[in-house]
Amino acid sequence: EPEVTQTPSHQVTQMGQEVILRCVPISNHLYFYWYRQILGQKVEFLVSFYNNEISEKSEIFDDQFSVERPDGSNFTLKIRSTKLEDSAMYFCASPRDDNEKLFFGSGTQLSVL
């Protein structure tokens, strides 16, 4: 059983549209991370989130991105106005309670047309 689940598995959207990617942890994780991986490239850090606040963010995480924990369990990444270059796999990740090992969800493949 996965530690972290993500929905949808695949999202297709038109350029300029808003998308919301969802992450659901199974147990009560404290930290959450979003990573991005453009096809054939490295895993890139976007943002970390702790106790309902952004802990750290990268240069990629500009004003078009936002993260929320709307209901205490789901964890969302929103891209307000998608660009072609946002096409990538987006992974949610969370450590276990020991905060040492990072576990990834299965990812959402975002395709911006």
Next chain:
Amino acid sequence: QKEVEQDPGPLSVPEGAIVSLNCTYSNSAFQYFMWYRQYSRKGPELLMYTYSSGNKEDGRFTAQVDKSSKYISLFIRDSQPSDSATYLCAMRDYGQNFVFGPGTRLSVLP
């Protein structure tokens, strides 16, 4: 200088070979070291985790850390076609900053 570098590049080996994957890093604050395996279009899967210099073995996999040289390795013995994947090294400092290497794509040929 990149924070984490990984070699070799794409690697093809025959089934049964010993595989050696390596990462070097520049930040001496990194204390925890991980290896992930990623199949195509899937999330990275944690394979090995260690926080001290030396070797850690788990089945056919051995993780080696040399903090003085800022160098980590993953060895795969008796490699199988099912080991064909991209292998990512990752490391963390005392905070919550996880940094990933660019990955090595491994193909094990039957």
